[in-house]
Amino acid sequence: xxxxxxxxxxxxxxxxxxxxxxxxxxxxxxxxxxxxxxxxxxxxxxxxxxxxxxxxxxxxxxxxxxxxxxxxxxxxxxxxxxxxxxxxxxxxxxxxxxxxxxxxxxxxxxxxxxxx
Amino acid sequence: xxxxxxxxxxxxxxxxxxxxxxxxxxxxxxxxxxxxxxxxxxxxxxxxxxxxxxxxxxxxxxxxxxxxxxxxxxxxxxxxxxxxxxxxxxxxxxxxxxxxxxxxxxxxxx
Numbered sequence: 001x002x003x004x005x006x007x008x009x010x011x012x013x014x015x016x017x018x019x020x021x022x023x024x025x026x027x028x029x030x031x032x033x034x035x036x037x038x039x040x041x042x043x044x045x046x047x048x049x050x051x052x053x054x055x056x057x058x059x060x061x062x063x064x065x066x067x068x069x070x071x072x073x074x075x076x077x078x079x080x081x082x083x084x085x086x087x088x089x090x091x092x093x094x095x096x097x098x099x100x101x102x103x104x105x106x107x108x109x110x111x112x113x114x115x116x
Numbered sequence: 117x118x119x120x121x122x123x124x125x126x127x128x129x130x131x132x133x134x135x136x137x138x139x140x141x142x143x144x145x146x147x148x149x150x151x152x153x154x155x156x157x158x159x160x161x162x163x164x165x166x167x168x169x170x171x172x173x174x175x176x177x178x179x180x181x182x183x184x185x186x187x188x189x190x191x192x193x194x195x196x197x198x199x200x201x202x203x204x205x206x207x208x209x210x211x212x213x214x215x216x217x218x219x220x221x222x223x224x225x226x
Contacts, residue, residue: 003158004158031212033213040124040218040219040221041218041219042120042203042205042216042217042218042219043159043203043214043216044216045213045214045215048212048213055212056212056213091158091159104149104161104164105159105161105214106161107158107159107160108158109156109157109158110158
């Protein structure tokens with residue numbers, strides 16, 4: 001079974017440029033998450049989707065960040081314009097159901113962004 | 117809100133036993149998770165505790181005390197490949213997302 005797939009794995013851009021990350025969750029997983037992980041830190045939730053609906057985007061900096069999951073399967077996270085402080089790893093994760101009482105999050109390998 | 121504390125770094129030698137502690141303060145509790153993350157790789161699930169006590173899974177065990185807001189991950193018979201970051205996480209109040217600690221970087225030497 002394929003895991004969570006993310007692309008690109010690495011991206012280097014100059015500040016003020018736009019960037020987009022793509023995620024394809026595990027087949028059948030209705031819930032999709034985008035997390036941000038800074039060096040030496042744990043992942044921090046940016047947004048959570050239930051199917052195509054963003055049910056928790058309270059931590060997403062909406063002035064420059066946007067996300068979509070139009071058909072309730074794959075998702076795109078966009079930053080426009082990027083700032084130096086956005087350099088981090090952007091992790092996508094999926095889970096089978098909306099609650100994590102027994103289930104777990106399955107993570108992709110992440111997209112490492114470097115903003116120069 | 118949620119607050120999760122775990123040591124930043126730990127070192128140990130091959131074959132030894134190491135215990136990584138995690139304390140948490142939450143407004144609601146729906147379970148505690150441990151994840152392993154090798155450098156440059158995705159976090160992978162290790163264990164889940166929702167009731168007090170010890171859960172054993174091979175060389176790894178996880179303990180939870182809800183009254184004390186405390187958990188630990190116990191790694192036995194350490195191997196070099198166990199060198200990684202170990203992330204403690206608790207479910208948010210609704211049980212719909214995980215809140216992670218900063219992680220403990222474990223270095224295993226020969």
